[in-house]
Amino acid sequence: MITTSIFPGRYVQGDEALGVLAEEVAHHGNKALVLADKFIMEHQRSAIESALSDMNDALLEPFSGECCDDEIQRLVARFSARQCNVVIGVGGGKTLDTAKMVAFEHKCPVVLVPTIASTDAPCSALSVIYNNDGSFCRYQILEHNPNVVLVDTRMITQAPARFLVAGMGDAFATWFEAEDCRIKRGANMTGRVGPMSAYALAHLCHETLLEFGAHAKLACENQVVIPALEHIVEANTLLSGLGFESGGLAAAHAIHNGLTVNPNTHAFYHGEKVAIGLQAMMFLTDRPSAMIDTVFDFCEQIALPVCLADIGIHALSETELMAIAEAACAQGETIHNEPYEVTARRVMDCIKMADAEGTRRKRLQ
Structure with missing residues (x-):
């Protein structure tokens, strides 16, 4: 019998761990599409921009709120247009699943920064795809787990x-x-x-x-x-x-x-x-x-x-x-x-x- 287990490449967690985000991303790319959900764009945007200030190029892109095929294809096109080479997902489970899908489509590295500890989505080689109305559509099995998962526990406490x-x-x-x-x-x-x-x-x-x-x-x-x-x-x-x-x-x-x-x-x-x-x-x-x-x-x-x-x-x-x-x-x-x-x-x-x-x-x- 053959058994198989899969793991993320690196898991980083701690108080104010966001401070080492740029260092972790630098191992994988220098031109990032940064997908961030609405809460991050409204309340944590400056913290994310500061954490990535040492990067040469990072495009901060708002996430629509649903991990669905339409949103995935929109972001795949944005990645191509900017000729990015790494995806960073910042936010909750649907944001991170969408970031993983964009990286999957482009076969590039993905770095995930969960801002809430609400699911186990960040570490998995899996995205849960929903229909536009929020109903479950399918599981998408990915080729590999995220390259980096970085959890700033101070940021986790800022969410409800x-x-x-x-x-x-x-x-x-x-x-x-x-x-x-x-x-x-x-x-x-x-x-x-x-x-x-x-x-x-x-x-x-x-x-x-x-x-x-x-x-x-x-x-x-x-x-x-x-x-x-x-x-x-x-x-x-x-x-x-x-x-x-x-x-x-x-x-x-x-x-x-x-x-x-x-x-x-x-x-x-x-x-x-x-x-x-x-x-x-x-x-x-x-x-x-x-x-x-x-x-x-x-x-x-x-x-x-x-x-x-x-x-x-x-x-x-x-x-x-x-x-x-x-x-x-x-x-x-x-x-x-x-x-x-x-x-x-x-x-x-x-x-x-x-x-x-x-x-x-x-x-x-």
């Missing part, structure tokens, strides 16, 4: 803590999904079985979240950098990235993709919907009651969604719920990595059960 919490929702699914892939020998994102190191890192991610999650959230709310915050940023970004990509995805992310069929969910973050997917996964995979309690307790502790109403879904008909479940069970979806029977009917029932449990808990508060 909700982003960090959403990242914990995404990361919290990592070990559960990797463990089911390990049991079934399900494929990771390379199409092969993961190595023991990936499963070990996924479990470290899980332990880190439970140990430091609450204090990291508090630190972010107070805009201070402490070791607990550093640990959670690393868990959300690096450990979760390595765990999902080299360990594998399963039901939680597939159910997330199904939830995007409902337009009411589009206002909520990826990790918030993954948390709902994980809660449903607990029932789908017959986890012990104590483990189910651990999942719901953690989500409640850090204010992740615990029922469908928390992600904008109210009073859906059975037909609408079945549409979500069928999308989660589509051919090629990661839910088929589960070592359990998977049908759309079972998935719908487990979504309803998780919603009922979360609703029950909220009533007791």
Whole structure:
């Protein structure tokens, strides 16, 4: 049996790490297309320009907000017109996924600067492509992981803590999904079985979240950098990235993709919907009651969604719920990595059960 794992070329993290951005970029190119989201353009533009002041040429380009084919092709054309040789992505998950796609199209290096710790997108050789309306379209597997991922934890604290919490929702699914892939020998994102190191890192991610999650959230709310915050940023970004990509995805992310069929969910973050997917996964995979309690307790502790109403879904008909479940069970979806029977009917029932449990808990508060 051949196992395969993939990693980013360099991972740099720390308080005011933005100060070494130009040094890291210089290893890969001298004429950059710098893709930045709206928040960065409005609030952090001067910091990014200062960090890149030693570069000869850097074009700062606003990101439209959706990682979709139209936006990717617009930026591919901008890269060509300016004859750039490296892409820098600064912002959240969709900004970074788009930067990776532009680099993929031009077969050039990419340097990513996540300004929120809301997903594990920065470290992966994968972009999640959406339709123009925000619904899930496809996964695009890339040729290699980012050349550099640079995380300035001081910058992370400048964003609302909700982003960090959403990242914990995404990361919290990592070990559960990797463990089911390990049991079934399900494929990771390379199409092969993961190595023991990936499963070990996924479990470290899980332990880190439970140990430091609450204090990291508090630190972010107070805009201070402490070791607990550093640990959670690393868990959300690096450990979760390595765990999902080299360990594998399963039901939680597939159910997330199904939830995007409902337009009411589009206002909520990826990790918030993954948390709902994980809660449903607990029932789908017959986890012990104590483990189910651990999942719901953690989500409640850090204010992740615990029922469908928390992600904008109210009073859906059975037909609408079945549409979500069928999308989660589509051919090629990661839910088929589960070592359990998977049908759309079972998935719908487990979504309803998780919603009922979360609703029950909220009533007791």
